[in-house]
Amino acid sequence: xxxxxxxxxxxxxxxxxxxxxxxxxxxxxxxxxxxxxxxxxxxxxxxxxxxxxxxxxxxxxxxxxxxxxxxxxxxxxxxxxxxxxxxxxxxxxxxxxxxxxxxxxxxxxxxxxxxxxxxxxxxxxxxxxxxxxxxxxxxxxxxx
Amino acid sequence: xxxxxxxxxxxxxxxxxxxxxxxxxxxxxxxxxxxxxxxxxxxxxxxxxxxxxxxxxxxxxxxxxxxxxxxxxxxxxxxxxxxxxxxxxxxxxxxxxxxxxxxxxxxxxxxxxxxxxxxxxxxxxxxxxxxxxxxxxxxxxxxxxxxxxxxxxxxxxxxxxxxxxxxxxxxxxxxxxxxxxxxxxxxxxxxxxxxxxxxxxxxxxxxxxxxxxxxxxxxxxxxxxxxxxxxxxxxxxxxxxxxxxxxxxxxxxxxxxxxxxxxxxxxxxxxxxxxxxxxxxxxxxxxxxxxxxxxxxxxxxxxxxxxxxxxxxxxxxxxxxxxxxxxxxxxxxxxxxxxxxxxxxxxxxxxxxxxxxxxxxxxxxxxxxxxxxxxxxxxxxxxxxxxxxxxxxxxxxxxxxxxxxxxxxxxxxxxxxxxxxxxxxxxxxxxxxxxxxxxxxxxxxxxxxxxxxxxxxx
Numbered sequence: 001x002x003x004x005x006x007x008x009x010x011x012x013x014x015x016x017x018x019x020x021x022x023x024x025x026x027x028x029x030x031x032x033x034x035x036x037x038x039x040x041x042x043x044x045x046x047x048x049x050x051x052x053x054x055x056x057x058x059x060x061x062x063x064x065x066x067x068x069x070x071x072x073x074x075x076x077x078x079x080x081x082x083x084x085x086x087x088x089x090x091x092x093x094x095x096x097x098x099x100x101x102x103x104x105x106x107x108x109x110x111x112x113x114x115x116x117x118x119x120x121x122x123x124x125x126x127x128x129x130x131x132x133x134x135x136x137x138x139x140x141x142x143x144x
Numbered sequence: 145x146x147x148x149x150x151x152x153x154x155x156x157x158x159x160x161x162x163x164x165x166x167x168x169x170x171x172x173x174x175x176x177x178x179x180x181x182x183x184x185x186x187x188x189x190x191x192x193x194x195x196x197x198x199x200x201x202x203x204x205x206x207x208x209x210x211x212x213x214x215x216x217x218x219x220x221x222x223x224x225x226x227x228x229x230x231x232x233x234x235x236x237x238x239x240x241x242x243x244x245x246x247x248x249x250x251x252x253x254x255x256x257x258x259x260x261x262x263x264x265x266x267x268x269x270x271x272x273x274x275x276x277x278x279x280x281x282x283x284x285x286x287x288x289x290x291x292x293x294x295x296x297x298x299x300x301x302x303x304x305x306x307x308x309x310x311x312x313x314x315x316x317x318x319x320x321x322x323x324x325x326x327x328x329x330x331x332x333x334x335x336x337x338x339x340x341x342x343x344x345x346x347x348x349x350x351x352x353x354x355x356x357x358x359x360x361x362x363x364x365x366x367x368x369x370x371x372x373x374x375x376x377x378x379x380x381x382x383x384x385x386x387x388x389x390x391x392x393x394x395x396x397x398x399x400x401x402x403x404x405x406x407x408x409x410x411x412x413x414x415x416x417x418x419x420x421x422x423x424x425x426x427x428x429x430x431x432x433x434x435x436x437x438x439x440x441x442x443x444x445x446x447x448x449x450x451x452x453x454x455x456x457x458x459x460x461x462x463x464x465x466x467x468x469x470x471x472x473x474x475x476x477x478x479x480x481x482x483x484x485x486x487x488x489x490x491x492x493x494x495x496x497x498x499x500x501x502x503x504x505x506x507x508x509x510x511x512x513x514x515x516x517x518x519x520x521x522x523x524x525x526x527x528x529x530x531x532x533x534x535x536x537x538x539x540x541x542x543x544x545x546x547x548x549x550x551x552x553x554x555x556x557x558x559x560x561x562x563x564x565x566x567x568x569x570x571x572x573x574x575x576x577x578x579x580x581x582x583x584x585x586x587x588x589x590x591x592x593x594x595x596x597x598x599x600x601x602x
Contacts, residue, residue: 007306007372010379018386025390028409032337035403040333050330057270057328058258063191068400069477070336071272074178074190076561077477101186108181108562111189113255133333136407138399140474143558 039134052126055119077144082131084142089124145507147218149225154508155235156211157501163204170197175576179569195249195275203242208497215504216361217295221302226294234290241283274325288319306375307357314353321345333401340396352385355496362448362503368436377427384420392417395467407469414467418460428452438602441514443523447499454491474553480545487538516597523592529585536578544571
């Protein structure tokens, strides 16, 4: 048995298997790219939503929060925060604005990022757009 | 050590260990912030500490991989390194870039850093694990290209071996997939989809080639088992890694906007991802059992066996725990993920780098084969302290995760995130205690380098 199954057999399985499955992966990726527009509603990505994503990134929000379940696990999921906050962009911007600069004694608190009104509105729009992505009904409930 | 130029690896390993210490210290800060929310606030908020914790991990593992390659490639090629000088220059460039980036994380507001480094020109920052300023990312690419050139030229002029080839393939693919970190579209779903081409295809893909090649190298050295046997194992392991791991990427596409068929594909293939890791366990133990010599570096053998076991537990078993789509629906983005991440990174990549350091460092420091018995005993204590405490960190986070899922997700009356977090405090405290033990193990590990004495014999 071991004389039949040689190192070159193993090598061929590696190269053949890897190539085959990578091509399948590429094919599925192509298919996904075709199907994404109706799931991510990219027609709603306004310049304001794009700016919101930039604000999200430039302040490293992912360092504490999850967004669609990915990120850090220190602070609440934000993919559905728009819905959790009663579909109110004002509630989101008011929360971000109200964070005390020196924190809350003994508790976790979001830093005060001193965002401009334009940035605040943009982040709220970005989170609203995010909440409308078709995520296969995730998260399981409104608490995220 | 057969070739003088291999010793350039020492620099890389020392930097790796130094950054490892920084990583653990910031891990302890974050662990404390989980239960004392205002600890170091607002000077070092959690997101900053986490960037330092994860980025130093990635960078020190890269230092470890590069150091390992600088040692391994000349020995396998049976020739001196193409350019030791280039290796030293790139070392200082990489260390300078890493140090400056970490310093900037700690000293400057992240948004100020983004503005100062021109993030609006080519926005790549602010995404998990890819927080580095774009200029740092470009620096990483330059260093890695120079490194690949150096070891590639070394391989070309010397003996071609399977281990060299697999290691090179892994390192080249590491560089290729890192390029996706420069793709950051305005569409969050596309961003996330291709972000995984870096993150998943690294740690559950091409890094396994590097891991396999390094493990195979050390096993040949410490067991004396026939190269043909070891290389056949290596090919089978990496074949299974890619056959399961490439489509296994699908387990990240369940709930980020991608079509539902990824739930089926991702579940099936990622459920098989433990196979290559289990093969690594069998590989390590089989080779050591069939050894033709008793290598006097007992500590290196212990780390090699430990890698086999812990990679399987952390990456394999703890990955499987939450990889099936119906399970992941409830566990996605909870402490279960954190538990898996800790043991997988430690078991697979931290331990293989330490295995390499453990085997090569005595040789680079002028010994015939190994350190003194006293030094090895202390190193083995550090092995057990770090490994067992990591098991406990993982168990406590898993417990926290299960309770979190129960209260927040799998419940008719789900509770709010922060309400749930407060009920998890006991697990976080125990995790922090285990983290302190881990640090103790790390201190012993470093101390073991300074213990002198007669070289141990087999």
